[in-house]
Amino acid sequence: MVEAQEKEGIRIQPAIIEEQIGPGGSFSSKLQITNISAEQKTFYLVKRDIKTLSPQGSPIFAAEGEKADFEISPWIQFENKPLILGPGETREISFTIVVPPDAAPGGHFGGIFAALATEQPKTTGISIGYQVGTIINLRVSGEVIEEAQLSEFRSERLIYGKPKVVFLAKVENFGNVLVRPHGILEIFDFLGKKEAEISVNTEGAAVFPKTDREYKVSWESDKFLIGPYKAAVSLVYGQDGQQTVYDTASFWILPLQTLLLIAGALIISIFGAVFLIRFFVRKKLRQILKHDGAVPVVRRHKAATFLPLFVLITVLTLALLLLVILFLLFA
Known part of the structure; x- marks a missing residue:
C-alpha cells in the first residue's frame, strides 16, 4: 500500500495492512513514521482494537482495556519506547503479530497509531479517537463464514418530479469476516426497457462482521421520463466473489x-x-x-x-x- 495517514505533523505508511495467518502463526512487518513538521518531535505508539464501524464506515476503536469481539491488539508486539524524530525525518518501526493457537477463525481488526508525546491517548472509543495510524485487517484461517443479506433496498422517495433519484441499499453481514459487496443497479421503465445501469460500491467500502451498512446510489437523467419505474440491484461479495444478493424497488417519475x-x-x-x-x-x-x-x-x-x-x-x-x-x- 502506498497510502499514508497524515495529521498534526505525522505521516504513517502504509495506511492499511491486510494479511491471512493460521492459528499459532505469526507475521512481521514495518511501518514508516515521518515527522512532516518543521521542528523535532517525540512520538509514541499505541495499539487498539476496532470494535465496529460507524454508519459512514469509519472505524470505532475500543477503549484501553475494553474487550472487543474481533480483537487483535494483544497479539501485536513492538518496542514500546519514545520515538524522537527531527524535521522531515523518517524512521522504520518493526512489529510482529503472533496469533494464538486457539484464535477464533475469521476477521480480527485493529490499528497501530502514533501520537505526540505531549498528548494523551483518547480512550473514549469514538470513531475520531485515532486517525493517524495503520489499520490492520487480519484473517485467521479456519471456519470462515461469509454470509450477507440485502436487508433493505428502496428509493428515498416514492414519487419524483424529475429523473433525479437516490437509492439506499442496506447490507447486513452475518459472517465473521469483512465483506465488500459491489455490483450494478439497473433501472427499467414500465415496458421493461433498460433506462440506466450504475455501478455500486466501486470504492470497496466494507461491512463489519455482525453489523450492517447502508450504501447510497444516485441516478440522474436529462431525458423526459414519466410513469412507473423499477430498479434492480445485484451485488456480489466474498473472497472469490461467488456470493450474490439481489432485490428490486419501484418508484414513480411524475413531472x-x-x-x-x-x-x-x-x-x-x-x-x-x-x-x-x-x-x-x-x-x-x-x-x-x-x-x-x-x-x-x-x-x-x-x-x-x-x-x-x-x-x-x-x-x-x-x-x-x-x-x-x-x-x-x-x-
Missing part, C-alpha cells in the same frame, strides 16, 4: 408542471369541444326549424343541459387535486 399543463389543456379542450358541439347543434336546429316554419321551443330547464359537462369538469379537477396532494406527500 408535476407537465402534468398540470396536460390536465389544464385537457379540461379546456373538453369544455371547448362540448361548447362547440352545442353551438353547432343549436345553429343547425334553428336552421331546420326556420326552414320548416316551426317555432323553436324554449326549455325552462336549460341549465340542466350543462350537468354532464359540469360533472366531467368536476371529476377532472378532483383528479388533478388528488395528483397534486400525492405529489406533495411523497415527493
Whole structure:
C-alpha cells in the first residue's frame, strides 16, 4: 500500500495492512513514521482494537482495556519506547503479530497509531479517537463464514418530479469476516426497457462482521421520463466473489408542471369541444326549424343541459387535486 495517514505533523505508511495467518502463526512487518513538521518531535505508539464501524464506515476503536469481539491488539508486539524524530525525518518501526493457537477463525481488526508525546491517548472509543495510524485487517484461517443479506433496498422517495433519484441499499453481514459487496443497479421503465445501469460500491467500502451498512446510489437523467419505474440491484461479495444478493424497488417519475399543463389543456379542450358541439347543434336546429316554419321551443330547464359537462369538469379537477396532494406527500 502506498497510502499514508497524515495529521498534526505525522505521516504513517502504509495506511492499511491486510494479511491471512493460521492459528499459532505469526507475521512481521514495518511501518514508516515521518515527522512532516518543521521542528523535532517525540512520538509514541499505541495499539487498539476496532470494535465496529460507524454508519459512514469509519472505524470505532475500543477503549484501553475494553474487550472487543474481533480483537487483535494483544497479539501485536513492538518496542514500546519514545520515538524522537527531527524535521522531515523518517524512521522504520518493526512489529510482529503472533496469533494464538486457539484464535477464533475469521476477521480480527485493529490499528497501530502514533501520537505526540505531549498528548494523551483518547480512550473514549469514538470513531475520531485515532486517525493517524495503520489499520490492520487480519484473517485467521479456519471456519470462515461469509454470509450477507440485502436487508433493505428502496428509493428515498416514492414519487419524483424529475429523473433525479437516490437509492439506499442496506447490507447486513452475518459472517465473521469483512465483506465488500459491489455490483450494478439497473433501472427499467414500465415496458421493461433498460433506462440506466450504475455501478455500486466501486470504492470497496466494507461491512463489519455482525453489523450492517447502508450504501447510497444516485441516478440522474436529462431525458423526459414519466410513469412507473423499477430498479434492480445485484451485488456480489466474498473472497472469490461467488456470493450474490439481489432485490428490486419501484418508484414513480411524475413531472408535476407537465402534468398540470396536460390536465389544464385537457379540461379546456373538453369544455371547448362540448361548447362547440352545442353551438353547432343549436345553429343547425334553428336552421331546420326556420326552414320548416316551426317555432323553436324554449326549455325552462336549460341549465340542466350543462350537468354532464359540469360533472366531467368536476371529476377532472378532483383528479388533478388528488395528483397534486400525492405529489406533495411523497415527493
